[in-house]
Amino acid sequence: MTTATWVTGLGVAAPTGLSLAEYWAATLAGRGAIGPVTRFDASSYPARLAGEITGFVAEDHLPSRLLPQTDRMTRLALATADRAFADAGVNPADLPEFDVGVITASHSGGFEFGQNELRALWSKGGQYVSAYQSFAWFYAVNSGQISIRHGLRGPSSVVVSDQAGGLDAVAQARRQIRKGTAMVISGAVDASICPWGWVAQLTGGRLSTRDDAERAYLPFDDDATGHVPGEGGALLVLEDAGHARARGARVYGEIAGYAATTDPRRDSGREPTLQAAIEGALADSGVEPADIGAVFADAAAIPELDRVEAEAIAKVFGPSAVPVTAPKTMTGRLYSGAAPLDLAAACLAMRDGVIPPTVNTRPSPAYDLDLVTGAPRAAALRHVLVIARGHGGLNSAMVVRAVDPSAAADH
Amino acid sequence: MPGNQFTLDDLKTVLRQAAGTDEGVDLDGDIIDTSFDDLGYESLALLETASRIERHHGISLDEDALGEAQTPRELIDLVNTHLPAA
Amino acid sequence: MSGPPSRRPVITGVGVTAPGGQDVKEFWKLLTDGRTATRRISFFDPSPFRSQVAAEADFDAELSGLTPQEIRRMDRAAQFAVVTAREAVADSGLDFAALPPHRMGVTVGSAVGATMGLDQEYRTVSDGGRLDLVDHTYAVPHLYNYMVPSSFATEVAWAVGAEGPTTVISTGCTSGLDAIGYAADLIREGSADVLVAGATDAPISPITLACFDAIKATTPRNDDPEHASRPFDASRNGFVLGEGAAMFVLEDLASALARGARIYAEVAGFATRSNAFHMTGLRPDGREMAEAIRVALEAARLAPEDIDYINAHGSGTKQNDRHETAAFKRSLGEHAYRTPVSSIKSMVGHSLGAIGSIEIAASILAMTHNVVPPTANLHRPDPECDLDYVPLTARELPVDAVLSVGSGFGGFQSAIVLAPPGRSGT
DSSP states (O other): OOOOEEEEEEEEEBTTBSSHHHHHHHHHHTOOOEEEOOSSOOTTSSOOEEEOOOSOOHHHHSOGGGGGGOOHHHHHHHHHHHHHHHHHTOOGGGSOTTSEEEEEEOSSSSHHHHHHHHHHHHHTOGGGSOTTHHHHTSTTHHHHHHHHHHTOOSOOEEEEBTBTHHHHHHHHHHHHHHTTOSEEEEEEEEOOOSHHHHHHHHHTTOBOOOOOTTSSOOTTBTTOOOBOBBOEEEEEEEEEHHHHHHTTOOOOEEEEEEEEEEOOOGGGOOOOOHHHHHHHHHHHHTOOGGGEEEEEOOOOOOHHHHHHHHHHHHHHHOTTOSEEEOGGGTTOBOGGGHHHHHHHHHHHHHHHTEEOOBOSOOBOTTSOOEEOBSSOEEOOOSEEEEEEEETTTEEEEEEEEOOOHHHHSOO | OGGGOOOHHHHHHHHHHHHOOOTTOOTTSSOTTSOHHHHTOOHHHHHHHHHHHHHHHTOOOOHHHHHHOOSHHHHHHHHHHHSOOO | OOSSOSSOEEEEEEEEEBTTBSSHHHHHHHHHHTOOOEEEOOSSOOTTSSOOEEEOOOOOTTTTTOOHHHHHHSOHHHHHHHHHHHHHHHHHTOOGGGSOGGGEEEEEEOSSOSHHHHHHHHHHHTTTTTOSSOOGGGSOTTHHHHHSTHHHHHHHHHHHTOOSOEEEEOOGGGHHHHHHHHHHHHHHHTSOSEEEEEEEEOOOSHHHHHHHHHTTOBOOOTTOGGGOOOTTBTTOOSBOEEOEEEEEEEEEHHHHHHTTOOOOEEEEEEEEEEOOSOSSOOOTTOHHHHHHHHHHHHHHTOOGGGEEEEEOOOOOOHHHHHHHHHHHHHHHTTHHHHSOEEOTHHHHOBOTTTHHHHHHHHHHHHHHHTEEOOBTTOSSBOTTOOSOOOBSSOEEOOOOEEEEEEEETTTEEEEEEEEOTTTTTO
């Protein structure tokens, strides 16, 4: 029999809050954090809004030894990992040495650190490049630094699948738990709001160029014209159910099912594959569409991509048959960090019996979606589906399941 | 000439910028003969530190000698042998 | 854990793009001749850098069959991946057009993604580092694909017609082993029936040279590029950067047998552990790598005595080669002294994330030909590296089960066990 993988700790880093309570209160209140870019002067660029994390002072969270060698996203990730383990009530150093791993997703590594070293290289010369560059900008840095900080010697990994990666990482963590690792911290924290990151994101062709924060990122709206990028994400402490039960852990939910697909090239004449990813995740969870109480959408806010997602949801669940939401309208798209933050929100939604709203969007009648807008909606949730998609046609879908307190008790 | 001498204060400034300070270590204490190891600086921190010193002073430290400098005093002495005498 | 898994991942196709060899045949010839492909860097003037040698691939994208648009939109590392994947697909004899696309996946390992593309593009949009607010009007339209290297995996997926799970694994210098471990899991759990998997990197660019210069990880032996990579030799003083790719076709043993495929090897066991010690440093005892080896052997249901050959990480840094030697002794005991160990990085350099897959290619070719590639440039062994490193000359011997290992920045330690399907799980 395969062991279940439970979520027993949550750490979030969101533009709407750095603590779980603050983030969840803002999310239920529909309080967005999208605003003009402040981390650099974006006035000369076509896109000028972002979901920035304000009030994060790295010095308050991390030893000064780590500061010269870390990009902003790594500092955020380290602080988030600390909060996730604290929330789980675990000091991983107390566990047997190979029992805890770390598996993160990355979108673009430490892009701002890389920017600064590239500038040093090309403006002053190679001898001005930092001794920390060899790892501070690479995609594996967050897993490596979290492993070192918490003494995690179990199986670790890093996946890159654009915005789908956050779910792929959690799925890989579940594989390791099924193979016998007691605990894996997993998810993603991304941050690349710097001029070089901005220019690279602009070439992706999906950024909104609006200046009105309330009309800039509008998934499933007739007025959708792209997204606002944000920074942050979430890390989840995932644990073998038996291990969690034995230590009397509080349980947020179970990672019940997952599947991933890849779209063919647009000129191939073949259909997109998101529907298959959703169906695969449901089948992997052993549930029917009617069992799903809410869908956290990818919400690209590109009309063509919104249509594909709305159609896939309607085909699986029936027209407007399941509540759909996109709380990322409050934070902007967080790349690899987006789906882990949605998983965290899904866990809290199941706990509190409430679906957080999508803000700003006026749902287009063109889509057969029951979009939760305006205010949170009360709902008893047993299963929630999270969808994440990446550039190039990457689709991932994951189902989280509520765990009865009686099942979580050690009897 | 003090302007041409590399001092412990100079080194402490560079160390703080290049590698921060380990928790529980007081760089303002009596550290001149304390090993870098005990001060919490490993090879990477020292490479970054040396690189900043080299750039600032326009010198090139001998690699083997650098690897052998185990304490602030040894590193300061090494740097000073590379600085032009006053 | 109950009984052997019913689905068993086997390798039925291989492709290689490496320094000194454009395909599998040339690559194997270079290795068994014991020739080196390291040279003074020719892509740009390396004279401002401490280390000026590398193993460069003589790769012509157009001659390799890529279209002008494919060439324009892909970084060199992505080009390697697509060309090499096509070689592996052809080698497998599998009719991809007849396979259900959703049952095919792609896993590509890469440590540093599109480094060459990012380096050059930054130079342009910053106008040689002069502009802090880099100029978006000078950016190439495919810069986003350089930023996020999952584009490498989607390019391969499009090239082979895969619509199943597709991702990039980026665990530094163990990426090439970890990607195969990941792909093997997807076959085993039934998430896909066929995986095109491997790894690619093309890091020979000024920013890479500068960052390895800064930590003195690469060799300064610029006066003798052909003999610059010296794993396990007492005179070794750093690794030599390389580039390239190896890609494989993985499928389930039952379907490979049913279609009468040539089976190179089963991915019999894989494990990865972290040292939780240092982003670039290694503890000399090799404890975590030894644990990865132990778990990989256990997964393969093989004993240390079953290993006929070890394809080492053997990067040629002082620290690594001792660390690894300690790990072999700790995990294999006395058998470590009886087992030939070699490092092909002595010949093709260290291509970061790609090399793990290139070393898997060398390992399965050793099994196919019963020949172990040598460690070139090994004239004067380090007394602390006291195993049989097959110096200079390839060796004929029966090669059944192979262990290949890797060690990466970030503390990743990985081990893979390759064996004929009849051998493991029995």
